[in-house]
Amino acid sequence: MENRRYLFITCILLVILTLGLAQTAFAGTIKTATVTTAVLNVRTGPSTSYNRIGTVTEYTVLPVLAEQNGWVQVSLADGRSAWVSGDYVEITSKNPSQKARVTTNVLNVRTGPDTSYERIGTVTLGTVLPVQQQLGGWLLVKLPDGRSGWISGTYAEVITEAEDKEQTAAKGHKIVVDVSALNVRTGPSTDHAVIAVIPQGTVAEILTEQDDWVQVRLNSGKEGWVAGWYVSVIPAESGSGEGGSIDPNAPLLGKVIVVDPGHGGSSPGAIGPTGLQEKHVVMDVSSRLAAKLSDAGATVILTRKGDWAVSLEGRVNIANNAHADLFVSVHANAHLNRSIGGTETFYYRGKKTSTASYQAAALIQNELVKALGLRNIGVKHGNFHVIRETNMPGVLVELAFLSHPAEEAMMKTAEFRESSAQAIFAGILNYFK
Ligand SMILES: [Zn+2]
Structure with a gap:
């Protein structure tokens, strides 16, 4: 009787130990629930008899806390935990480092x-x-x-995280800060103390990465951790170790070029008669341009990589802190008179790099007029913040007029956007030759 009891206790201990080990083995994976119905009720407990405290919409992804009788306890975006029916979610386990x-x-x-x-x-x-x-x-x-x-x-x-880390470290990549101010911490989470705050556009060397955090070395030599989702990764030295097919004499090799898609987020820029927004046109053209420049060996920094707002100061800081060789801002024009159309390129007259800025503007304008076939308004002085305050040669391109119905229609097409990117690329290539 006594022996049996000990055997039973031993068995229970073994089960607990095994469960504990299994738990440890799966500690690296996270379970999430993706909502698969248009609107799903969120309740205080695991059945429809509990109070409804809100709803979540299709494709919302929520971390899973527990599962019980076909119901799933999830963590909501506001930090509260609540229950949803397991019939309307898809549960996935994932490796957090993917x-x-x-x-x-x-x-x-x-x-x-x-x-x-x-x-x-x-x-x-x-x-x-x-x-x-x-x-x-x-x-x-x-x-x-x-x-x-x-x-x-x-x-x-x-x-995997390991593959990314390996490839990033091998290439000696750097980060550039995408937000107006970024905390540098002693460790890879917000629990660690802030040791510095670095402004938008700051470039720092990557030492290592962990989860979504990046350990960096600042120019001052100080080392610390920053949140990876507030930074972009840029190659330290373009052409070294990657892009083996690029001719070592290629004119763009080693050049740092900042491409600035105008507007973004809450600032749509000009809007055409049928509703086409400038921010979308210039983002697409800028992305295509960035890819071409990068393929030709340049280090390209986009001032925004998606539809979000970046201040004019932020755009300038990115270019100045990166010590770029050229700054290219991409815009589309508008005029109250809808019959006005054409292409124009601006440079700023009163800065040290004005002569070079004019040359770049003229070469780009020449290619754009050839490629797009629109009215050649020419190269002009423009007192615009981004081309005035940047230290390097800079141009601001106005591809065409969104207010002009026919030009708006052209700007909707992939052909127009590809031709625009190709023309700006050709102009930049001529400038560096
Ligand atoms: Zn604009």
Whole structure:
């Protein structure tokens, strides 16, 4: 009798120990619930008899806390925990260190896992983003601005944290700060003390990465951790170790070029008669341009990589802190008189680099007029913040007039956007030759 009791206790202990080990083994994975119905009720307990405290919409992804009798306890965006019916969610286990690397020049980011969903931005070749969820060949990724969006898995490869770290370290990449101010901490979470605050555009060397955090070395020599979703990764020295097919005499090799898609987020810029917004046109053209420049060996920094707002000061800081060789701001024009159309390029007259700015503007304008065939308004002095305050040669391109119905229609086409990007690229190439 006594022996049996000990045997029983031993068995229980073994089960507890085994469960404990299993728990440890799975500590690296996270369970999430993706809502699969248009609107789903959120309740205080695991049955319909509990109070409804809110709703969540289709494709919302929520961390799973527990599962009970076909109900799932989830953590809501506001931090509260609540229950949803397991019939209307898809539970996925994922490795938190999974990332997606974009394998095409420009990839759309959408609100849902299908091309019928609204496009909320674009990401460019080589961008690495944390994967939050996978569904039917689509990946839900975390964007640099903290938002989430879906990209097609056909144009991205899923890699592990270790692979990304290895490749990033091997290339000697750096980060550039995407937000107006970023805390530098003693460790890789917000629990660690802040040791410095660095402004937008600051460039720092990457030492290592852990989860979504990046350990960096600042120019001052100080080392610390920053949140990876507030920074973009840029190659330390373009052409070294990557892009083996690029001719060592290529004119853009080693050049740092900042491409500035105008407007973004709450600032749409000009809006055409049928509603086409400048911010979307210039983002697409800028992304295409960035890919071409990067393929030709340049280090390219986009002042925004998606549809979000960046201040004029922020855009200038990015270019000045990166010590760019050229700054190119891309815009579309508008006029109260809808019959006015054409292409014009601006430079700023009163700065040290005005002569070089004029040369770049003239070469780009020449290619744009050839490619687009619109009225040549010419190269002009423009007192615009981004080309006035940047230290390097800078131009501001106005591709065409969104207020002109025929030009708005042209700007909707992929052909126009590709021709514009190709023409600006050709002008930049001529400038550096
Ligand atoms: Zn504009």
